[in-house]
Amino acid sequence: MDFDFTQEQLLLQDSVRKFLEKNYDFDTRREIVAARQGFGPMAWQGLASLGLLGVNVPESHGGFGGGGVETMIVMEAFGRHLVVEPWVASAVMGTSCIVTAGTDDQRNYLLPLMASGEMKLACAFLEPGGRYDLSRVATTARLEGGFWHISGSKAVVVHGAVADLLIVSARTAGQPGDAEGISLFFVNPGEEGVEGREFPLYDGTRAVEASFHDVRVSSDSLIGVQDQGLPLVELVVDRAIAALCAEAVGCMQALMERTTEYLKTRQQFGVPIGRFQALQHRMVDMLVHTEQARSMAMLAALRVESPDAAQRRKAVSAAKELIGRAGRFVGQQAVQLHGGMGMTEELDVGHYVKRLQAIDTQFGDADWHLDRFVAAEAAAPLPDFSRPRSKWKKL
Amino acid sequence: MNLDFTPEELAFRDEVRGFVRSHLPRELSLKVIEHKRLSKDDYLVWQRILHGRGWSAPSWPRAFGGPGWNAVQRHIFDEECAAAGAPPIIAFGVYMVGPVIIAFGSPAQQAKYLPRILSSEDWWCQGYSEPGSGSDLASLKTRAERRGDTYVVNGQKTWTTLAQYADMMFCLVRTGAGGKKQEGISFLLIDMRSPGVSVRPIITLDGEHEVNEVWLENVEVPVENLVGEEGRGWTYAKFLLSHERSGIAGVSRSKRELAWLKHIAASETDGGHRLIDNPRFRDKISRVEIELMALEITNLRVLAAEREGKPPGAEASILKIKGTEIQQSLTELMMEAVGPYALPHLPLSWGDHWLGEHVGPAYAAPLAARYFNYRKVSIYGGSNEIQRNIVAQQILGL
Ligand SMILES: Cc1cc2nc3c(=O)[nH]c(=O)nc-3n(C[C@H](O)[C@H](O)[C@H](O)COP(=O)(O)OP(=O)(O)OC[C@H]3O[C@@H](n4cnc5c(N)ncnc54)[C@H](O)[C@@H]3O)c2cc1C
Secondary structure, eight states, rough: OOOOOOOOHHHHHHHHHHHHHHHHOOOHHHHHHHHHSOOHHHHHHHHHHGGGTTSSOGGGSSHHHHOHHHHHOOOHHHHHHTTTTTHHHIIIIIIIHHHHHHOOOHHHHHHHHHHSSOOEEEEOOOOOTTTTTTTTOOEEEETTTTTEEEEEEEEEEETGGGGSSSEEEEESSSSSTSSSEEEEEEEEESSTTTEEEEEEBBTSSSEEEEEEEEEEEGGGEEESSSBBBBBHHHHHHHHHHHHHHHHHHHHHHHHHHHHHHHHHEEEEEEGGGGGGHHHHHHHHHHHHHHHHHHHHHHHHHHHHOOOOOHHHHHHHHHHHHHHHHHHHHHHHHHHHHHHGGGBSSTTTTHHHHHHHHHHHHOOOOOOHHHHHHHHHTTTSOOOOOOOOOOOOOOO | OSSSHHHHHHOOOEEEEEHHHHSSSSHHHHHHHHHOOHHHHHHHHHHHHHHHHHHTTTTTTTGGOOOOOOHHHHHHHHHHHHHTOOOOOHHHHIIIIIHHHHOOOOHHHHHHHHHHHTOOOSSSEEEETTTTBBGGEEEEEEEEEETTTTTEEEEOOOOTTTGGOOOOEEEEEEESSSSTTTTTEEEEEEEETSHHHEEEEBBTSSSEEEEEEEEEEEEEEEEEEEEEEEEHHHHHHHHHHOOOOTTTTTTHHHHHHHHHHHHHHHHHHEEEEGGOHHHHHHHHHHHHHHHHHHHHHHHHHHHHHHHTOOOOOOOOHHHHHHHHHHHHHHHHHHHHHHHGGGGGGGGGGSSTOOSSOOSSSSGGTTTHHHHHHHGGTTSSSHHHHHHHHIIIIIOOOO
16 A cells, blocks of 8 residues: 655646646636636646646657546646646547547547647537436437448537547447447547537536537547447546546645635634634534545546456546535535635635536536446445354254 | 414415416516526516505505514415515515614604605615624724714725615614724615715626625715614614514525426436436435425414514524525525536526527526525525524523
8 A cells, every 4th residue: 555656746746736836826717717718728838848738648659658646646736726728628538538449540640749739639428418328329420431420419518619629429329328339439620510509617617519410520530449439438437537536626625725724814703713613613524525535536546547347437436426525515615614705706715616516517426426336336246244054953 | 283374364375376476477487486687677676566565565564654464474475476486575675774764763764765665766785794894793893973964984895785776775884982892883874876985896606796895985974864873773783683584594485496496307307217206316305395394384483473472582593594504405406407507607698688599408507606606695694603603592502
């Protein structure tokens, strides 16, 4: 057992922290959120030049060769600074999709461009009415005349509008809800028949509702094995979830610091409000939630690498469930303990609270992952408490 | 013991129901039910309709233009209005300053202000809180110095709800120094158009403009705008806070929100089924519903005691704590119910004149903003921590 980072990981942590401290304060972030693009081209290039866009790219392709732990290190720092860049979409989801299932051509062409910041990816997996269910794919792809023809719509594609390339799940067989028959495709958003409507989310990021009207893509746009795309989608989403868990820990940590500081400085009834035991105990509960969340973010970061999909699923869903709840609690209490000030747009507290809420919603909320955890548990054998049969015969 | 209304109360309920049904404009009630943003006019339209029937100030005695209802009748009126989707009565004039003027105001103040509250000519706002004085309200610093026939007021109020609409503000100011901090506070009525009053918006985390800073710089207020006696303002403020307890629990509105939550949960699909049939989610709805059923009866118990003339006490704090917890749970569950479609933030889409397309179902649009906005209910009106302190001291004697 070892909870220490390696020398390389410590350097990574140091460089991302320093970069954000210098280039991503709350006012800069405010400008980025307000600007038309919905991300910071300068910041993005900065991340690229530090090598942070290639954290999950193998060394063989010019990347850092990192995994869950490196992602956790980056995302915790992003959480503290409320970074709105498309890092999870591109450098985690897009990248891991290609690294895991891409052909040599796809890897050789795309990964260097992604690591250098020239190309951003976004994943379009969810559909209207499908809630968080990755298998509820009604979008279809059929092969005709050497091209795939894709039709359907995708819901709340985060960072979809800034993506140079989309990864779209579509049905090549079966019915919505079937595990089999899903395939993944690269779709160029500039292609004829792709339409998107962009809108902001309440946490400051952007998303699109995308629709595909008989969009024609070449036959080599397929990623991975035809009809067997769901396990890949799940893996990619689990990686994103592990990343978001670490981001949530960064947000919670920031709220803990701000709220503790506020309790020490805000005076009412002639004393700092931190003197009131009711508030002390509340802060302790927030701390316990934050530490539990931190532990789960670590578990998710490590287990997301597990080759055993069942073990991975169980750990990731456990982390998301706990962190969804913990994030809400810490967020709600941070507002409450700041009184009226906590309700303002001006203070960063509310922005952390909104991001934590969005994290709970993205890729399935606490209830959704409780269900997924239960399903993973149901497959495991029950503990055996049956007594050894007595040797003695009854008289 | 009997939980049912008497025949007279039932007849009264039918009368209110009939009136509301025939007079509340349909578009207005839809706006309320579907959580659209209400304009100043939306509130005023309904307030004026009620005024036409003599019901614009449900808690006032007949002598001052109210309907003279008892606590149970007021509760029935509240229920019927909320269920039908009527805009809430803006509390500042009708429920806050009105009763203070009735109890402590001069005949001249009563003659001047009360009719204008009834007819909604004046929109009032509440100038209590200051940057340094929230929970510890008695530490307020805004000063009023008497110079001949006027008070000259200097200071800053904050979190002033809808001050941007207000014609008048009732304000706590310090007129005396020394002694206990509760002494030396006075209750002043300030015309918002007076020179030296400036209102600056505070945007809340949901992106809305609902609260303001109000700056007072050498504002001259005629002494006749002092309510009651100089230095007794704290007593009046406390009277105001303990008055009108029936509304504090928000039971009637929560019942309507619960119905809307069920509507949303029945419209959403989850794994090919209705979300409301997902036992995990259904359990959460039912738990809030059970809490609300209990609170409704707790509320009626307090009302019955009030009808018998029992003076207001710390039970109001219980109603406030539980009532706001339920309101917050309802907003949280609605947001949860719509899944990923809680994320888009298009504030224009829940305002007037929106012709655009919604992202996801129309009912989803305002739900996250509303959830964030409702974090306020456990902060304002005496935070829930302060309410717990009150219960600990006054009910438990700790
Ligand atoms: C949306 C909104 C609308 C409002 N509208 C109005 C209005 O129209 N007019 C008006 O005058 N005011 C209004 N208020 C102000 C409101 O009444 C105050 O915010 C409230 O009294 C809390 O004061 P504060 O914000 O200064 O927080 P603080 O008093 O600084 O409290 C900070 C935290 O400390 C806790 N705390 C404080 N003292 C104690 C204690 N003794 N024991 C335990 N915990 C304690 C509080 O509960 C809170 O969690 C509004 C507020 C909001 C958010």
